[in-house]
Amino acid sequence: MAERRHATLALIGLPNAGKSTLLNVLLGQKLAATSQIPQTTRTRVLGVVNRGDVQLAFLDTPGFHLPKHILNERMMSHVEQALEEADLLLWVVDADAFLGAGERALAKRLKKLDRPVYLLLNKIDLVSKSRLLEKIATYKDLLPFKEIVPIGARLGLNLDPLWSLLERDAERNGWLYDPDTFTDQTERSLASEFIREKVLRKTREEVPHGVAVLIERWLEAGQEEYPEDLGPEGVFIAARILVDRDGHRKILLGSQGEMIKDIRQSAQRELRKLLQRPVRLELFVKVDEGWRDRPEKLDRLEL
Ligand SMILES: Nc1nc2c(ncn2[C@@H]2O[C@H](COP(=O)(O)OP(=O)(O)OP(=O)(O)O)[C@@H](O)[C@H]2O)c(=O)[nH]1
Ligand SMILES: [Mg+2]
Missing domain, CATH: 3.30.300.20 (K homology (KH) domain)
Structure with a gap:
């Protein structure tokens, strides 16, 4: 029997990129609230998926933004905790939005962290192939991404290649959670x-x-x-x-x-x-x- 392996993966990105929608579709069950309003997610939400010998622990996080209230400072500390905890970062971006100051600030933070990062270009249902290629070219200059995967979280598009890459990159020994654990949310x-x-x-x-x-x-x-x-x-x-x-x-x-x-x-x-x-x-x-x-x-x- 193959050895059990695991990885902790943080879903990070700007507000409204589709992180929580992705968490839900990866888990095959709704765990996180999602909406068109930026800053929907306020805490860190764990969702665990076991695939064969591999356990993938996803951490959904609040969207990266400048804090206005103590609430927002706490939201950003949930992001920081998840960044520290994760073995691999999944940066979810809205492929239909412009790359702006928020993305640059996040890229700067990630550079310091020196952790492998996947770029997940989400909402591919909204953009043409040529725009998608343009987006990939612009983002490539920001960070040396380990993988770049276009996906459509809402419709569950192109998730198979993502699963294969995550299974390949789950390198830690054993499992972190018992097989019945699905989330930390009550x-x-x-x-x-x-x-x-x-x-x-x-x-x-x-x-x-x-x-x-x-x-x-x-x-x-x-x-x-x-x-x-x-x-x-x-x-x-x-x-x-x-x-x-x-x-x-x-x-x-x-x-x-x-x-x-x-x-x-x-x-x-x-x-x-x-x-x-x-x-x-x-x-x-x-x-x-x-x-x-x-x-x-x-x-x-x-x-
Ligand atoms: N068209 C399209 N819309 C999407 C897709 N994925 C997510 N959305 C929409 O984008 C909006 C934001 O989704 P969320 O999952 O709440 O985004 P989030 O990144 O968790 O946002 P915060 O919690 O605010 O940081 C919602 O209206 C989703 O339905 C997608 O693949 N295609
Ligand atoms: Mg969210």
Whole structure:
């Protein structure tokens, strides 16, 4: 029997490049929230895939950006931790976007690190072959990439060559996680992320950046105040959505509450899929001005 090997791979890049979409498609299951809003991911998310003798531990990270609030500083320290931990870096770029100051800053950081880096040119469904070749030529000057792989995370395009390269480059002895370990995220943290995702997908401008979700109650059958009509298999979840300003609370509620109703319904559907059991979700919106700059609040939110 061949020896077991493993590698830890950090998915890094600018906000909105498609890192979390890639994590989900590589895992074949949704673990990370994804949205069109930059800075969707706020922490480090582990997803483990075992392929034959090879174990690949992917770390999704927040998009690389200049911190404005303490929240953003913490997001960047999650990136730093993942960079330190990883054996190999997967730099995901939006092939449909220009190479700008953010990419140059990240390249500078990676140069200092001296770790092998793959360039994953994502969203190939949006660009022509000739533009893709141009992009490859521009990026090549930034860093000596170990591999350059064009992919389409959303549609799962061209992932086979990526898998082969990752399997080849997993060089560490043994496995890091037991075969049943799939992620480090708890059901509660996934639930709060999926609720936040629905908020991000339905609101715009500055609202999404000031939103956080806190699970307040998680009740199962037999517990006090569990709604018995949900049946013996169900779970009752009450979550608080924090917003930064009263104006944002109004946007989130919508006229006659239709926005929050819509968010609640789509989040509840998603949680049923995640937990594979009946779910009843209740949402409350609360203004908590300046939460992004309060360390004790960020601790409570596990950010
Ligand atoms: N057309 C297209 N869109 C994609 C592809 N991959 C991701 N996207 C979209 O790009 C947007 C950003 O995706 P995310 O996966 O949230 O990006 P991210 O890099 O994790 O972003 P942050 O968490 O903000 O750093 C979403 O709207 C995705 O649906 C792709 O292959 N093609
Ligand atoms: Mg993300």
